[in-house]
Amino acid sequence: MNFIFRVILLLLGLVFAASLAVAVMLLAAVWGVRYAWGRITGKPVTPWMASMGGRFNPRSGFERFRNAARPGEPSAADTANARARGESVVRPERIRGSARDVTDVSPKSVSRG
Template sequence: MMNFVIRVILLLLGLVFAASLAVAVMLLAAVWGVRYAWGRLTGKPVTPWMASMGGRFNPRSGFDRFRNAAQPAEPTAADVANARARGESVERPVRIRGSASDVTDVSPKSVSPRG
């Protein structure tokens, strides 16, 4: 008996889901119909949905955006001028500040030859 009740509940849930999908499709068709009728009434051409939302879909643009983001940006003229004024390398204006004598938390070890 309990198995039958669960099946009836699942059937009713499926019917509610199918009805909601049907209502959504009908609303979308109604919106498209009103849009088409308004275009015919005013004499304006009716553009497809994607064309009115920003043009054609180009899958290459997504790949290009991420490929270009991975490449390091070229230094600008201001970056080059600032690097030269500070005495740094123009190719890589980042300089490690300080020297090896500033390090206090490690002690250097001598290199012994293998033998």
């Protein structure tokens, strides 16, 4: 029984290897036909990745998720609306408050020059 099991596994491995070889040969044949057609017509043969949507950039996937974790920058409309309400753009706090809200500092005059 053990011998039959080994023979079956050997045959399955041979079938897998033969199908893999056939797939590689078909891929090589398709690539050869593309190359030959390009030589006949005089057009440059572009790599498959370039013809399937451009260059592959592995960094773009990492940047997309890294940028998603960062809080978005406020737009110009957000900045204008916050300033019109007297709020900070970074945090919704009042910029202009009454003087009685602040107890630990004293106001100083602004000198220009």
